Amino acid sequence: MADTDDPDSGFGSEDGEHAALERLAAEIDRDATVVALTGAGISAPSGVPTFRGDDGVWDHFDEGQFTYGRFRSDPAGFWEDRIELQRALFGDDYEPNAGHEALAELGRDGYLDAVLTQNTDGLHGDAADALDDETPILELHGNARRVRCTDCGTRREGDPIFERAADGELPPTCDCGGIYKPDVVLFGEQLSGAVIQRARSLTAESDIFLGIGSSLVVEPAASLPREAATTGATIGIVNLESTPVDGVADAVSHVDVTDALPRLQSLLADRDRLE
Ligand SMILES: [Zn+2]
Missing domain, CATH: 3.40.50.1220 (TPP-binding domain)
Structure with missing residues (x-):
């Protein structure tokens, strides 16, 4: 109408x-x-922060490094870069x-x-x-404050997993041995x-x-x-x-x-x- x-x-x-x-x-x-x-x-x-537009996140990061393809082929490198992106996105507490x-x-x-x-x-x-x-x-x-195991599908609070990654566990893994992925839809992912x-x-x-x-x-x-x-x-x-x-x-x-x-x-x- x-x-x-x-x-x-x-x-x-x-x-x-x-x-x-x-x-x-x-x-x-x-x-x-x-x-x-x-x-x-x-x-x-x-x-x-917004991704696009003036002073958007993609003005400061190369979005090509955060694709699903890179996560699959180089999960350690993906996570290393994702720690920085995560700080830029959620380093401050938002309400x-x-x-x-x-x-x-x-x-x-x-x-x-x-x-x-x-x-x-x-x-x-x-x-x-x-x-x-x-x-x-x-x-x-998805939700960037969570991670999800790519094998068993378990979802967890993201902060402790990002801390483990920052301490050198690259890529961070689940108890089942599967690799954690930020629980968001990445570029190139359905x-x-x-x-x-x-x-x-x-x-x-x-x-x-x-x-x-x-x-x-x-x-x-x-x-x-x-x-x-x-x-x-x-x-x-x-x-x-x-x-x-x-x-x-x-x-x-x-x-x-x-x-x-x-x-x-x-x-x-x-x-x-x-x-
Ligand atoms: Zn698992």
């Missing part, structure tokens, strides 16, 4: 921004199935921001049914834990089929699909909102920059997620009080 000719669609003006959030709040009720897809834009306000917290509140209060994220920083999980929110979180590209399948079925079930802090250009994030639109879902976009999906969206807000999501959450809380 795209209606981009509507002057209230939310392109630019403050009134438009507010109208876009009001419209989403009016459609989000506890009977609707609401799925949110998030990208780097929700973690940037927490200070998590969830108002955007993560607002989504966790929406989940806890029964307004949000699933979070799909392109981020590997685990901040949605931190925000959910802090609020006892049990909304499923699908990390499409995304988990099971995760993609689940993301697609959640998308197909959604009545409302929210694209949040994502430029929606990298697959599968690029196609999920279009799939949701095909099945008749209402599409809401909250992203600083315009996205290729804005044209099929029902409500678009080009403001920072740390502003828009708490506003959306409080609009819903207000409606709740009036009921």
Whole structure:
């Protein structure tokens, strides 16, 4: 139900921004199935470095050294370089921001049914834990704070394994003898089929699909909102920059997620009080 000719669609003006959030709040009720897809834009306000763009991580590291092919052929060298990359990415302690917290509140209060994220920083999980929110979180590209044994599949907290690697255990290995890999999807590696399948079925079930802090250009994030639109879902976009999906969206807000999501959450809380 795209209606981009509507002057209230939310392109630019403050009134438009507010109208876009009001419209989403009016459609989000506890009977609707609401799925949110998030990208780097929700973690940037927490200070998590971005990979691309100005002063992105790939300005300082050679991304060709972090491929799945290199991990397979030279796991020791891969790990040696990955220790440095890990410090650059997560050397500082990052905390969830108002955007993560607002989504966790929406989940806890029964307004949000699933979070799909392109981020590997685990901040949605931190925000959910802090609020006892049990909304499923699908990390499409994995979680960089964990490692996974490439033989037996055991997942473990990453920090102790990165410490062992930094102390010279290159590559670090599991009790079973298998080599640990950061539990993220590397360049040249397939995304988990099971995760993609689940993301697609959640998308197909959604009545409302929210694209949040994502430029929606990298697959599968690029196609999920279009799939949701095909099945008749209402599409809401909250992203600083315009996205290729804005044209099929029902409500678009080009403001920072740390502003828009708490506003959306409080609009819903207000409606709740009036009921
Ligand atoms: Zn193992």
